[in-house]
Amino acid sequence: ACSRKNRNAALHPLWQSPLTIPGGTRQSPINIQWRDSVYDPFLKPLKISYDPTTCLHIWNNGYSFLVEFDDSTDRSIIVGGPLENQYRLKQFHFHWGAINDWGSEHTVDSKFYPAELHLVHWNAVEYPSFEEAVMEGNGLAVIGVFLKLGARHEGLQTLVDALPAVKHKDTVIEFDVFDPSCLLPSCPDYWTYAGSLTTPPLTESVTWIIKKKPIEVDEDQLEAFRMLLFTSDGEEEKRMVDNFRPLQPLMDRTVRSSFQ
Numbered sequence: 282a283c284s285r286k287n288r289n290a291a292l293h294p295l296w297q298s299p300l301t302i303p304g305g306t307r308q309s310p311i312n313i314q315w316r317d318s319v320y321d322p323f324l325k326p327l328k329i330s331y332d333p334t335t336c337l338h339i340w341n342n343g344y345s346f347l348v349e350f351d352d353s354t355d356r357s358i359i360v361g362g363p364l365e366n367q368y369r370l371k372q373f374h375f376h377w378g379a380i381n382d383w384g385s386e387h388t389v390d391s392k393f394y395p396a397e398l399h400l401v402h403w404n405a406v407e408y409p410s411f412e413e414a415v416m417e418g419n420g421l422a423v424i425g426v427f428l429k430l431g432a433r434h435e436g437l438q439t440l441v442d443a444l445p446a447v448k449h450k451d452t453v454i455e456f457d458v459f460d461p462s463c464l465l466p467s468c469p470d471y472w473t474y475a476g477s478l479t480t481p482p483l484t485e486s487v488t489w490i491i492k493k494k495p496i497e498v499d500e501d502q503l504e505a506f507r508m509l510l511f512t513s514d515g516e517e518e519k520r521m522v523d524n525f526r527p528l529q530p531l532m533d534r535t536v537r538s539s540f541q
């Protein structure tokens with residue numbers, strides 16, 4: 282279902298670099314073919330413990346809007362699931378479309394969701410900094426959560442209310458208490474596979490953990506994402522939409538599921 286729009290997204294300034302890095306064998310995002318995923322009974326439940334006071338600010342970086350966390354200690358971490366170590370929360374952000382027919386980065390049985398949340402964590406047990414972890418095969422763990430159109434999400438609303446303050450690229454607003462676990466579905470089921478960052482530097486350093494169940498958000502909340510801009514104040518306005526990377530080849534990878 283790679284429509285014209287997606288090919289344009291592929292050529293979008295965001296990804297002028299080659300679609301996949303030369304020699305890339307584990308690029309993201311991918312289509313998750315449910316029937317090809319393999320149940321792994323040895324996968325543990327994912328344990329998530331976030332400290333809401335580690336929240337710092339919201340930042341429009343010209344790709345998406347990031348909610349960044351103080352990752353100088355182990356106060357907000359995930360452990361278990363497919364992970365060998367515990368990983369520290371660094372930031373979360375979203376990808377979304379201009380319309381509700383697409384917007385997610387991963388697809389399930391070739392179905393797009395209107396948006397996708399990424400919670401980015403790094404392996405502070407084995408690496409001294411985030412920047413170094415980004416370059417290592419087991420350096421990052423990103424939890425992906427699909428957003429679907431439905432009921433208004435009260436937890437997301439506090440974030441949506443702050444977005445007008447970060448309309449332009451390189452604007453920041455203080456955001457000092459937020460618990461991102463309110464954005465996770467209650468169902469523990471997930472898929473997991475070895476992949477990459479979906480924006481430059483596209484490094485193959487991510488253990489992806491994609492939640493099976495989406496969360497529900499309403500139209501107004503998706504529209505609030507779409508009123509953000511890729512462009513800085515004073516530049517000709519370009520709406521921040523379709524900030525997702527095209528699907529990448531699965532190559533020699535297996536997607537495992539934590540559920541039967």
Ligand SMILES: COc1ccc(CNS(=O)(=O)c2ccc(S(N)(=O)=O)s2)cc1
Nearest residue numbers: 399401412415423477478479480481482
């Ligand atoms: C060398 O310094 C660096 C290196 C890399 C970054 C990129 N930022 S990042 O790692 O948080 C992510 C980029 C894309 C993400 S996605 N859509 O796959 O979850 S996460 C920042 C600073």
Ligand SMILES: [Zn+2]
Nearest residue numbers: 374376399479
């Ligand atoms: Zn992302």
